[in-house]
Amino acid sequence: MNTEETILALNKHFPALEAVSNRPLRVFTAFAEPKAFEETLRYANLTLGYHKGKHIIGTDEGENIGLSYIISNDEDVLLVLRERVPKSAPHVHSMGELYPSLMLHEREMVDLFGVQVSGLPEGPRYPLPDCWPDGEYPMRKEWNPAYFNKQTVTYEPPKQEDAK
């Protein structure tokens, strides 16, 4: 299935995704809620033949956290399907049964963005070190490396009163 066919199929079944392509072998879609995203991912894998899991890119979308899954097929089209969850309740399901190679990257989302991924098997954390404090998610935009004390391994943001 090539780029154009993929866009046609996606826009027919999931018009809310607004699948577009700005160049050959790339298809970008809009952010979706977890349930709709999982449905689309399953469709892309089982029906459209996108069985290769390439990568997951986590992004900070202000109030939300975005997870962009990059998957590919035998014709090497890169399809980007995205889900968005609120920072206050970032719960997603692991898509490891469809894409075992993406589980390492789901662990990255847990460590770097604080996303809670249910269904991941037991395993070591990745990529942050063992001594990393809980609750600190460095890839969130509000986290400033300048306030991170590497000797005591604690995050020390300035207090609000000092700013006055």
Place this chain on the structure above:
Amino acid sequence: MSDYREKNKVVVQIGPQHPSLKEPGSFKITLDGEKVERAVIEIGYNHRGIEKACESRNYIQALYIIERVCGICSHAHTSCFCQAFEEIAGLEVPRRAHYIRGIVGELERLHSHLLWLGVASHEIGFDTLFMYTWRDRELVLDLLARIGGNRVNYGVNTYGGVRRDLEPELMQDILTVCDLLEEKLKYYADLALTETTLIARLRGIGTLLPEDVRKYSAVGPVARAAGIMDDVRITEPYGVFREIAVNGITDDHCDVYGRTLVRVKEMLEAIRLIRIMVKEIPDGPISVRPPRKLPVGESLSRVEAPRGEDIHYIRSNGGESPDRVRVRAPSEANWHGMSHMLEGFQLADVPIIIAAIDPCYSCTDRAIHLIGDGINQLTDWAQIRALSIEQYKARGIDPGSIKIREF
């Protein structure tokens, strides 16, 4: 008896400091005798926080950091990053720059594969080949130093093209080195195909069948050794490869031997490509002026690094710094199948199986397990003897009656 075997499985911790692994990575191998039953891999020692650092720097500063994601494939990373930038900015890179990027890229592939061949031979105890290949590699490094100014991290790429041009004498020297290297590479190819001890050591280990390559999304020589034509220069030609066709190399062995053959043949192919590029390089400018700020947009760019498909993502919000930078190095993709590749093979084969995916931990972590709490315990002679008597008693032998002479 089987219960005894269950309880007495040895867990060997390999790494993070280990004589044969040049980079820190931790492997907890559960052994059944000499056979690897289970392997738990912990990487992340090289995680430096590069992507966050790029967000607080402008694009030019970010390029320097991206170059140092990995010292072995630095040109591949900067080519990919520049490509992503140029796509968002809508820049048309001059043809001469594409050719220069291509020449340096293929020279990098040569040096990286020679490095790999040397390290792999060292892992199997074939130190002579290690010394030969690294001696030959110096020819390539000298060329790269003349082109870019440095043996490692050559800094040839910039947004909109390349920073340095190739003079005619340098191009002539590139061809001379190609001739010298080709002779030596043919010798290595012959060695790989006919040397029985080498073949015996590498055949049939670290097997990853085509269906597993697909399941674990392996890329580069690991995928090509399983017969799958996974080469970005062919599937999505970029830069100079839109004009020059690459002969993709695949092999059907699916094991470490297959990966060796693929890499050796790729080196010969790289020489062929360099010769064509030097002969057909067009005249013209070597770069166009890039903007300081990128328009709003995002792009995913891919190149074929020596280890496989390298993907970079840039998202711009219109400012001088990137909003989000993401690097998916090829080694990251090849790690997923590592546990599968180790299981069922001998402990002595573990270093070469790990080396066969040509892992680059710095590419993977950019951005490992102290067993226990680091308890230090000094066990004296009497305690060791008591422990061993206990273990023998569990097997039904009582050595306690044997008198040991005090030394």
Place this chain on the structure above:
Amino acid sequence: MGLFDKAIAWGEKNSPWIIHFNAGACNGCDIEVVDALTPQYDLERLGILQQGSPKHADVLVCTGAVTLQTRDRLKQIYDQMSTPKFVIAVGTCACTGGIFDSCYCVTGGIDTVVPVDAYIPGCAVRPEAIIDAVGKLLATFDQKEAKGK
């Protein structure tokens, strides 16, 4: 200096054995360190042999900016080496943290964890610079011997 100490000093000066550890580097300096041991530069003619275990080594050759994860491991490796021991920081990142100094997972250069005897700057460091540093370090053994330590 007793006879035993003199023998150790003589062995160290004429054949220092090294152990190489990557504390979070990009690999550039590591391949140059290995390069220094291969035929073109051949440190082995100065009596330098690379060892696998810290217990067999006199000199710790360390590359890379120290990451939070490797910090404790580096200390452990240093502690396992028997005295007298020396540390060489290879590369700009090992000297000061280099380009990665402000990154959240990097604590800085090697000297934030262990005492360093020789700093070799460069990105990546050239094998000639490594040879120069080794020569200078060996010369300091001479001075120590002269002072009777």
